[in-house]
Amino acid sequence: MKNFLFELREGLSISFRAIRANKIRAVLTTLGIVIGVTSVVLMSTAIKGIDSAFQKGVASMGSDNLYIDKWEWFNNDIPWWELRNRRNLTMEDYTKYKELAKLPVASAPTVWSTQTIKYKERTVEFILVQGTNSDYINTTNLNFDAGRFFNELESSGGRQVVVLGSEVAKKLFPRGDALNQEVKIKGHKFKVVGVLAEQGSWVMGNFNPDNQAFIPIQNVFKFFQNQSFRSVTFNVRAPNSQMVNEVKEEAIGIMRRVRGLRYDQANDFSINQQEALLNQIDKTIGVIQIAGLFITGLSLFVGAIGIMNIMFVSVKERTREIGIRKAIGAKRRTILTQFISESAIICLLGGMIGLILAIILSLVINQFLPTSIQIDAFVLAVVISILTGVISGFAPAYSAAKLDPVEALRYE
Amino acid sequence: MDQKYPFSQSEAGRHQDLNKLTNNGKTMNIINIEHIAKIYQVGSEEVHALRDVSLQINKNEYVAIMGPSGSGKSTLMNILGCLDTPTHGIYDFTGVNVSQMNDNELAKIRNKEIGFVFQTFNLLARSDALHNVELPLIYAGVPGSERKDRAREALEHVGLADRIHHKPNELSGGQRQRVAIARALVTRPSIILADEPTGNLDTKTGEDIMALFNDIFELGNTIILVTHEEYIAEHAKRILRIRDGLIEKDETVANRYIPKKNGASKI
Numbered sequence: 291m292k293n294f295l296f297e298l299r300e301g302l303s304i305s306f307r308a309i310r311a312n313k314i315r316a317v318l319t320t321l322g323i324v325i326g327v328t329s330v331v332l333m334s335t336a337i338k339g340i341d342s343a344f345q346k347g348v349a350s351m352g353s354d355n356l357y358i359d360k361w362e363w364f365n366n367d368i369p370w371w372e373l374r375n376r377r378n379l380t381m382e383d384y385t386k387y388k389e390l391a392k393l394p395v396a397s398a399p400t401v402w403s404t405q406t407i408k409y410k411e412r413t414v415e416f417i418l419v420q421g422t423n424s425d426y427i428n429t430t431n432l433n434f435d436a437g438r439f440f441n442e443l444e445s446s447g448g449r450q451v452v453v454l455g456s457e458v459a460k461k462l463f464p465r466g467d468a469l470n471q472e473v474k475i476k477g478h479k480f481k482v483v484g485v486l487a488e489q490g491s492w493v494m495g496n497f498n499p500d501n502q503a504f505i506p507i508q509n510v511f512k513f514f515q516n517q518s519f520r521s522v523t524f525n526v527r528a529p530n531s532q533m534v535n536e537v538k539e540e541a542i543g544i545m546r547r548v549r550g551l552r553y554d555q556a557n558d559f560s561i562n563q564q565e566a567l568l569n570q571i572d573k574t575i576g577v578i579q580i581a582g583l584f585i586t587g588l589s590l591f592v593g594a595i596g597i598m599n600i601m602f603v604s605v606k607e608r609t610r611e612i613g614i615r616k617a618i619g620a621k622r623r624t625i626l627t628q629f630i631s632e633s634a635i636i637c638l639l640g641g642m643i644g645l646i647l648a649i650i651l652s653l654v655i656n657q658f659l660p661t662s663i664q665i666d667a668f669v670l671a672v673v674i675s676i677l678t679g680v681i682s683g684f685a686p687a688y689s690a691a692k693l694d695p696v697e698a699l700r701y702e
Numbered sequence: 703m704d705q706k707y708p709f710s711q712s713e714a715g716r717h718q719d720l721n722k723l724t725n726n727g728k729t730m731n732i733i734n735i736e737h738i739a740k741i742y743q744v745g746s747e748e749v750h751a752l753r754d755v756s757l758q759i760n761k762n763e764y765v766a767i768m769g770p771s772g773s774g775k776s777t778l779m780n781i782l783g784c785l786d787t788p789t790h791g792i793y794d795f796t797g798v799n800v801s802q803m804n805d806n807e808l809a810k811i812r813n814k815e816i817g818f819v820f821q822t823f824n825l826l827a828r829s830d831a832l833h834n835v836e837l838p839l840i841y842a843g844v845p846g847s848e849r850k851d852r853a854r855e856a857l858e859h860v861g862l863a864d865r866i867h868h869k870p871n872e873l874s875g876g877q878r879q880r881v882a883i884a885r886a887l888v889t890r891p892s893i894i895l896a897d898e899p900t901g902n903l904d905t906k907t908g909e910d911i912m913a914l915f916n917d918i919f920e921l922g923n924t925i926i927l928v929t930h931e932e933y934i935a936e937h938a939k940r941i942l943r944i945r946d947g948l949i950e951k952d953e954t955v956a957n958r959y960i961p962k963k964n965g966a967s968k969i
Contacts, residue, residue: 296841300837307829308828311828614826617824618837619813623806699824
C-alpha cells in the first residue's frame, strides 16, 4: 500500500511533467473532454431547471387540490367520444355539490375563455380569462401585489371587476398603477380590484396565473359564452394532502347523487388530481433526461476516444522510458498507475475547464431558462472526467505495462 | 586506499577464493547458471541465441563478457540482468532460482539486486539527476527524505555533488554516465551490470568511467561488463568470450589494466 502511494505520487508528478512537455497536444486532447463535460453538466442542470420549474408550477396550483371536470386530464382508458358525450357540469351541479360537501376547505367553479384585454392603447392578446367566484382564492396559494380578490358580493352580483395576473398587469400598466383602473375585455369594462404577485412558473405557459385574469363567472356566460355550451370545472381544496383521497371519495358520492346516476351507470364526470399531472411530467422529464444524457454522453465518448488515442501515441513515444523504468524495477502495476493517472489528470483538467465553461454558459442560458449550477454539478464533472480518464487510459496503460523490457530498451 | 582496503590485488584474489569456501564449504556464488539456452521464434524459424551456457560468478568479481554481434552476448546479459528468462536451464541468482519467475517478481529482483549501466545512459530526459537516481528507491518504497539523502550521497560518490539539479541535456556524456552509475549504486545491488558503458564516450571520458568502475569494484562490488572492445575488457579480472551461443573461452586476465585515479570521484 505504501509502495502504491509512492508509485501514485511518482505517477502524478510524471504526468504533470509529461503534460507540461506537450502543452499543445494536451490542450487539443482535452478539448474533447472539455466539450463532453460542458455538455453533460449543462444538460443535467438544464433538465434539473426544467424539472424544478414544472414542480414549482404544479405546486402553485395548490398541492391538495382536486378538479371535478367533464374531462379526464390524462386519459388512457376512456374513449374520447365518451368524454365528449358526457353532460356538461353546470352551475346548478356546483351549487348542490357545495351544499353537500363537508370535507373541502373551499371549492370554486371555473370556466375559462381566451380574450384580448385592453387598457387605452395597450393590448394583451390570448389571455386566459378565468370565470370563478370569490371562493376561488381559497383554493389556491396566490398572493397579491396590490388589492385583493373579488369578494362574495361582487362575485354573486356579477360585478364587472377583474383580478390581473402579474404579467398581464405589467404589460398593461408598466408603471404599476393598475389598481382601480378600468380595462376592456371584449369591449366590456372591468375594474381592476387586485393584481397577483408573480408566480414565476414560466413552464405552465398560459396556465400560469401570471398570464391570466380572473372575473366573476357570470360575466363569462354573459359576455363571452353561453352557459349551456360550457362545462364548469370545480376546483376543490382538501384540508391537507392526507385528506385528498377522502375528499375524492366524498366528491364521487355526491356527484353521482347530484347527477342522478343509477348504481349500474358509470361516472359521467372525472376527478382529476395534480398527481396525474406530476406523473405525466415525471414521465416526460424522464424521457428528456435519457435522450439528453445519451446525446451528451456521446460527445463525452468521442472525447474519451481522443484521450485513448493520444495515450496510445504517448505510450509508443515513451516506449524507451517504459523500458528504463521496468529495468530499474517498475512493476506492471507501477506503469499501469503511471499512465492511468496521466490520462485521468488530462481528463480532470479538461473537466475543470469544461465546468468553468458550463458555469459561464449557464449564466447566458439563464436569460432564457432558469438554470443554476449546483455543487453536485461540480461533483458530477469531477467524477465523470476522472472516470473517463481511467477508462480510456486503461487500454493504453495496460499495453505499456506488459511491454517486454528488453524490447522496450531497444526501441529507438 | 591501502589503509581502507587491507587487501592488495593478489590478496583480494585469495580473499575471493576464501569466500568461495565459507558458509560451511558451500560456494558463495552470486550467479550460478546451469545449461541455459534461449530460443527465439522468428516466424517459423527457431533462432538459438544461447545454446548451452553454464557459468558461475562470485561475489566481488569483475567479469567482462565479450563477443561479436550475434554471438548471444546481449541475450546472456539480458538473462543475467533478469530482464529475460532462459528457455531451458536454471539460473540461480543470489541463491534464488529466477529462471521461471514472472514479470513482477523479476522487476523486484532487478530493483533490489541489479544495477544497470547502459551504453546510451538511459536517463529520464525530463527529470533532473537527483530524481533519476531516486527512481529505483521510489520503486523500492523508500520514504522521501531517506530517498533524497541516499540519492544525494550516491551522486556525491560519483563526483556530481554540484550537478544534482541538472537535467540530462545539461550534462556532458561522462556526467550522464556518472548519473547512471549513481542510479545503479543507490540500491546497493548485488551486481552492477554495465552494457558497453563507454560506447558513447570519447576515449578520455571512457577511461574516467572505467576508473570509476574500478573504484566501485574495489569497494567490494560485483561488476559484469559487456563490451566488444578488448582494451575495455582488460579492465576486468576475468573475460568470458561468447560465440555462437556458447562460451568459447573463460579466461583470467593475467595483466589487468588498472586505470589511474583521476580525482573525479570521491570514492
